[in-house]
Amino acid sequence: MTAPIKPAMRLRLCILVKEDGYGHIGLAEWRQDPGSGGPGDALRVRDEEPDGYGIEAHLSDGRKATTRGHDSPYTSPWTTGNLPEDRPYLMWVCVVKGSYSKCSEKYAVSS
Numbered sequence: 001m002t003a004p005i006k007p008a009m010r011l012r013l014c015i016l017v018k019e020d021g022y023g024h025i026g027l028a029e030w031r032q033d034p035g036s037g038g039p040g041d042a043l044r045v046r047d048e049e050p051d052g053y054g055i056e057a058h059l060s061d062g063r064k065a066t067t068r069g070h071d072s073p074y075t076s077p078w079t080t081g082n083l084p085e086d087r088p089y090l091m092w093v094c095v096v097k098g099s100y101s102k103c104s105e106k107y108a109v110s111s
Contacts, residue, residue, distance in 0.1 A: 013109055015093045017055055025049035028057035028065070028093035030109045031078075041111050042078040045093065053097045059109070060090040068096065083111035 017026040026047045033040045045055040047067035056066040065079040083089070088110060094103040 013091060013107055015057075015091075015104060015107065017093060017095060017104075019049070019051075019095070025051065025053075025095075026055040026067070026093075028055065028091070030057075030059070030091050032110055039078050039080045041083045042080045043091070044076045044078045046075040047072040053095050055093065056096050056101075057091065057093045058103075060106075066096075085111055087111045 013030040015028045016024055017028070019025045026045065026049065028045045029043070031040060031042045043057050043059055043063055043065045045057045045065045045067055047053075047055045047070070050072040054067040054070075056064060056068065058064050061083065063079050063081060065076045067074050067076055070076075088108055090106040091109045092104050092106045094101045
């Protein structure tokens with residue numbers, strides 16, 4: 001199944017992860033340009049609920065940020081790497097545990 005691609009490319013994107021009965025349990029963040037001391041072309045995730053599940057974010061270039069193996073609350077380090085400017089990529093976030101993975105739609109972001 002292919003998730004729809006959102007039409008507007010984003011320079012900065014934060015996807016909130018919600019779970020029935022828990023509310024907001026985590027997030028994934030994309031940052032195109034460096035700012036406030038943070039890196040550019042960067043991806044990170046945060047897990048806020050100690051429920052045994054992790055949060056993973058993926059970029060279509062293959063990079064991944066994850067909270068797997070860490071106790072919650074936990075924010076992953078930025079996953080970075082310079083990308084060619086003004087190119088489109090897709091980003092999505094998943095709730096994971098073992099081989100289980102439930103993922104969001106894919107969102108267009110820009111380098």
